[in-house]
Amino acid sequence: MILAHRTDIDDGIYGGPVSEVLFRPMTDDDVPVAERLSDTAFLELDRRLQRRDEPDPQPREASRRSDWLTRTRHFLTTDPGGCWSAELDGELIGFATSIRRESTWILATYAVRPGLQGRGIGRQVLELALTHGRGCLRGMLSASDDPRAVRRYLLAGFTLHPQMQLSGTVDRTAIPVDAGRKVREGTAADTDLLDSVDRRARDAGHGPDHPLLQGLHRLVVSDTTTGAGYAYLTASGAVALLAATNRRTAERLLWTAIADGPAEQSVRHLTAANAWAVSIGTAVRLDLGTQGYLGLRGMAPPQPYLHHGALL
Missing domain, CATH: 3.40.630.90 (Aminopeptidase)
Known part of the structure; x- marks a missing residue:
């Protein structure tokens, strides 16, 4: 069983050298940071994909933030093997949470900090979460319109059905x-x-x-x-x-x-x-x-x- 591993990413956006990313099981201390990271990442995505006739995207409300924290701590209790974090220089930069229910693997959520997307971090943290579904007959996830995420799901063998x-x-x-x-x-x-x-x-x-x-x-x-x-x-x-x-x-x-x-x-x-x-x-x-x-x-x-x- 993989407990943790490191990989290198090019830190060129900061003009610096290559940095090591640590991929490790998520902990309870990660949860509040992951909530803020996910809100930032999805808000940035919503603004990028916003249609002209839609209202401006807003940060997650306090009640929804509380529900998110409760739900994610629940995942850590029921499925610690399905919850993974990516850390760079001691800071959380990505994560994925997933669960198994009977013979179905479910991706709850995953996100990578804006500015570090497209560097393979999301792919690796998703692959770690997918290992939690080994032996499952079925898989489910709810995806955004993000083309990069959609590509990863297709490569992972998922058929995508448009939502209304x-x-x-x-x-x-x-x-x-x-x-x-x-x-x-x-x-x-x-x-x-x-x-x-x-x-x-x-x-x-x-x-x-x-x-x-x-x-x-x-x-x-x-x-x-x-x-x-x-x-x-x-x-x-x-x-x-x-x-x-x-x-x-x-x-x-x-x-x-x-x-x-x-x-x-x-x-x-x-x-x-x-x-x-x-x-x-x-x-x-x-x-x-x-x-x-x-x-x-x-x-x-x-x-x-x-x-x-x-x-x-």
Whole structure:
């Protein structure tokens, strides 16, 4: 098992000599630094790829920062072998976090400090994270539009499926009067049911991630004789994750989320396999756009399923 290794990079951007990068397992002390690094890296990417009709990208909000820290410490607890850091002159310059859930490997996130990208650091830290998935039958990741990251995922054997998102002001007159019917508040006692639904929708349960999600989000469940499903909703009412055994149950859960949500809403991580969600969004007059990719290896796009950005 690789514990750590060093490699050289050309430090020419500073006019200096070649420097050594240390690749090592991530530690708890790395987590706050990694959060700031990821926010900086993704903000720079968002600004670089921003469309003219989009609002200016903003740094991560305090509540989302807290969730990121909690989630990443969870990964270190459940999957220390999937979390790696890259260090240069004692400073964190890149990292990757990944997890195994049953027979599926999942890339949660990875980033390299702006200014040091394109030097092979991201490739090496991703390769280390991929070793955590040895023996897994399937792989999942949620990718940005960054061409360099997309190239790495393709070379790693992932098929990329374009993602869509819905956003705008909800036309509440289009919401069915019975929205919320056969949907109840979920509890920890539902966890076995949730994992069963996961296996039907994406071939692997979320396992230890469900208690994490239940601590961060509102859980709603639909469990009838004709189907079962659940959704985790953020504090703003957005869908963080939705899974169901059939389309009708999934539609019921999404209608509930929209009915309970605010005037301005967004529904993210939609693939062509989940056109039912696009139909609901357009029915309430949300605008449809594209954003990133769902990367899959050894599996078809999950359905009916709206994946979580990091936990997939």
